[in-house]
Amino acid sequence: MRKRASTASAEEPGEDRQFVAAIARGFDILHAFRAEDPILGNQELAERTGLPRATVSRLTHTLTRLGYLTYLPRFGKYQLGLAAVPLGQLALANMGVRRMAAPLMRQLAEETNASVSLGKRDGLAMLYVEHVSPRTAVALQLEIGSRVPLCVTAMGRAYYAAAPEEERAALEAELEERHGGDWPRIREGLNEALRMLPRLGFTVSPGDWNPTVHAAGAAVMLPGGEVMALNCGAPAFMLDRERLTGEIGPRLAAVARRLESLAGGTVRAA
Template sequence: MSKETTKPDTVNDRQSVRALERGLEVLRCFKAGDRFLGNQEIAVRTGLPKPTISRLTHTLTRLGYLSYSERFGKYHLDSAVLALGYSYLVNMDVRRIARPLMQELAEYAQASVSLGVQDRLSMLYIEAYRSSATVTLTLDVGSQIPIATTSMGRALLCALPEEERNSVLAQVQIRNESDWPRIKAGIDQASKDYAERGFCLSLGDWKRDVHGVAAPLVPTDGSRILVFSCAGAAFQLRRHMLEDDIGPRLLNLITNVKDALDRHL
């Protein structure tokens, strides 16, 4: 697994603390499904020498961010990481404000309604609700999905400043050379949809049996872009339903959330 970044190169940045960067890269190696990772696996994922990784994992373990399993001879994330994530989530007013509106739309559409933010070349769920009838998409808070083929990711791309968007797309192209024409066509269509309707679609582009619609919320305080999406089974969420019904309802949800956030400023 190669490293991915959407941040400027920090090798020659005098203000950057390289040791801290490397420690955070180690923590980033742990993805959903990676309960345990050994030093060798982490070295491969970060591109750092194994002796360096050994020192980093030792330090992170001492600080409570990692824990070592004697049984498996590998590491797993520990409570200090959870504490950081919890502090981040609990202090986001948008989750509290959006929660009942998301639940209402999820039950109406019989689908999943999610709130996400960019995490390099992925979108990270920070809130998610699904109706009791949803069986196709069962992602939860902390899940990550691709930025280029999902409606959520495409909506984020449409809202990014041009320079940032071009940087992300260049990295997506490098990592998906053979599939780039198809991916680019989907992004171009999403841009047209966003310009015309205010939301983006993904109709089986990420997963064949999943359709979705998404739109961004750009906070007036200059904080990071948020994206709301509604996704579910393709046989339930047909194109016309997303375009004529669910999409407009999602835009209304975003307007209500944004108005409430602005009142809190």
């Protein structure tokens, strides 16, 4: 299992005296939980965060005392506690772009019979902050709070292609270190996104993340330079590459431009 890059590792001696590494390590623990892995033990948390087992034990004890984790004696493991819920709800409530995006996303999902999501970067992943599924039996099993890899998904590639050059360079260095021998293939997909986004307004991931899923992605430039991204995807048998590039991508790009207009953002120059 690949470990998550520790937030605390950002601190080097003398680099940032205002940075509190102990707090960062606590958030590393909370960020290790996923919708698909809601229950984790200290060993699993140590593997995911790269923190020593003894440090993890102290952090989980403290976070449990504060209510941010709940200990499950039956399993000898932890899950996120109720104290974490208001923080996420408040963050989402303060994200006005979600309210503007939701009706546009709903309309696109119903008209294309595909799932539509809005996300923002979370390390080397994209975090879903809004998600709409079509009213069909066949839909992607993802929801708000899901994380998908930045480097091989349509949403992540759209974000990467719209990000400032210095951020892209930092991402590339971290991705190369993380993925090793897979980096040349990953870089090829990112380079394709760099070519596609300015020219077409969208990117694609035809099975690159999951061979059974095809998706298009589009960046959303918000006021102040914040970058978010949309995706629209469906099972591959419902969404071939021709439809992906000829219909879904252009329609998703149009939704992104409409959302930018509503939010008062600007489109990055090609």
